Ligand SMILES: NC(=O)C1=CN([C@@H]2O[C@H](COP(=O)(O)OP(=O)(O)OC[C@H]3O[C@@H](n4cnc5c(N)ncnc54)[C@H](O)[C@@H]3O)[C@@H](O)[C@H]2O)C=CC1
């Protein structure tokens with residue numbers, strides 16, 4: 001794809017997306033420009049992929065066809081607000097990955113200036129081409145820009161369009177969920193080590209198991225309860241662990257964790 005992609009903010013999530021895009025062959029590192037709060041740290045991080053570090057957000061906005069807003073949500077107003085003129089240049093569009101930012105908020109930020117905007121929430125597995133991208137159904141991309149956006153992100157994950165009212169809950173499941181899954185993975189690793197497995201072996205087994213369960217559910221569409229029942233033979237081993245998780249409020253804890261984020 002002949003595109004320049006610009007990241008305003010090049011932290012954990014932006015660099016995961018950049019790695020995914022380069023490894024998927026969507027662009028080469030030299031087609032990506034980025035800025036961050038600290039130029040030296042940026043230059044070091046950018047070097048891993050051959051991404052071109054720039055000194056300011058306005059340079060990124062002026063150089064890129066696709067401008068990815070990847071600063072912290074509370075910084076968007078201050079960092080991106082003054083760039084409306086550059087972002088409105090013909091052909092250019094904005095993909096926001098900032099939590100809590102919707103098209104309506106960008107419209108208020110840019111005022112009269114017409115900037116083409118698509119709000120999204122990605123997740124960290126995009127780094128290995130296995131991500132999920134929540135995309136707000138309401139957007140102002142042209143058909144051509146939408147096609148470019150989809151070609152870019154379909155290469156590194158599933159694009160799921162949701163209406164504005166459901167952006168936060170979708171973000172929580174797909175965007176925050178990796179941290180919950182990581183905690184589960186870590187806990188299984190600790191349990192494996194407690195019972196004598198090497199940590200690396202325990203993580204490998206647990207990670208592949210989680211990947212496989214996700215793949216199985218996606219392939220079959222099966223109810224997770226049915227999938228669980230298929231593992232629990234009568235009077236067998238698994239049901240003892242399932243009963244223990246129920247006693248400890250496993251599912252309730254997950255639901256409460258989501259409530260804690262969504263409110
Ligand atoms: N980490 C994740 O899993 C996900 C993050 N997001 C969103 O991605 C965005 C970035 O999050 P992370 O990468 O986790 O944070 P981070 O803290 O790793 O990265 C933030 C980046 O912004 C840069 N920055 C700070 N001030 C700046 C300025 N004035 N001008 C230019 N760059 C500046 C920092 O140097 C850093 O490179 C957030 O809006 C977050 O809501 C969305 C989904 C998942």
Ligand SMILES: O=C(O)[C@@H]1CCC=N1
Pocket residue numbers: 099171175176
């Ligand atoms: O925790 C955060 O702020 C970001 C938003 C979604 C996932 N991580």
